[in-house]
Amino acid sequence: MSNPTCALVLIGNELLSGRTEDANMNHIARRMSDIGIRFLECRVIPDDKAVIISCLKELKEKYTYVFTTGGIGPTHDDITVDCVASMFEVPIVRDAKTVEAFENHFGDRLNDGVLKMADFPKGAELVPNTHSIAPGFRMENIYCMAGVPKIMRVMLEAIIPNLQKGNQVFSKSVDVYAGESIISKDFEYVQGLFKDVELGSYPFSHEGKGATSLVMRSDNTSSLESAYNQVISFLVKLGVEYR
16 A cells, blocks of 8 residues: 655745744754655645635645644634535634634734634634644645644644554665766666655765765665665766765
8 A cells, every 4th residue: 555645835925025034944854754655746825715624625636634833823814614614615603612712822812813723714623723823724635734733743743643654764875975967867767767766866965066965765674775775886886086
């Protein structure tokens, strides 16, 4: 059985304007790799209802899971709840238990903005938020989380136990002190030998000269080790420095 798949949608004009730098994608990708879910796509989209709905409709059919971050806060431009409700053609309802939690926490400071975060599409399963109370939610295979990294992380950890796991993906890497063009032909040859190993070549600078990081990833540890040995073999043959 192939591993489950997922996509991530980062929602927010602030991301597209450059005002806010995303800190969620890398963490989600790493956690998905830990549990054998293949992270295959990430999109950054604006706070636009038509765009959000279109994007989610497309991705929910392509992947096992779709995660979103952003747009579930207290302000007028937090529209993820409204978009998902419209997409599933269900009304928005106020969750009594969330309201009660807000009342206990905020007391006299409770206002309409806070109460807005107790509104969810009818039928949604709530995602606990142990950091700041306001929940995320799930509708079918779409999980909607906060955009604030600390909050997103606790929501993600609450979600993970409910996800179908796949085979863990392992990786090995080699830093080569030579440019990609020198090793590309041999590296491509190794990729042809091991179809179940994902090979990637990533250039970087070392002491002002071109260097390349070769990364191998697979859920098959035997194939991974064999591919790694093949890479080391051709590096020795080429006479390039590596570590």
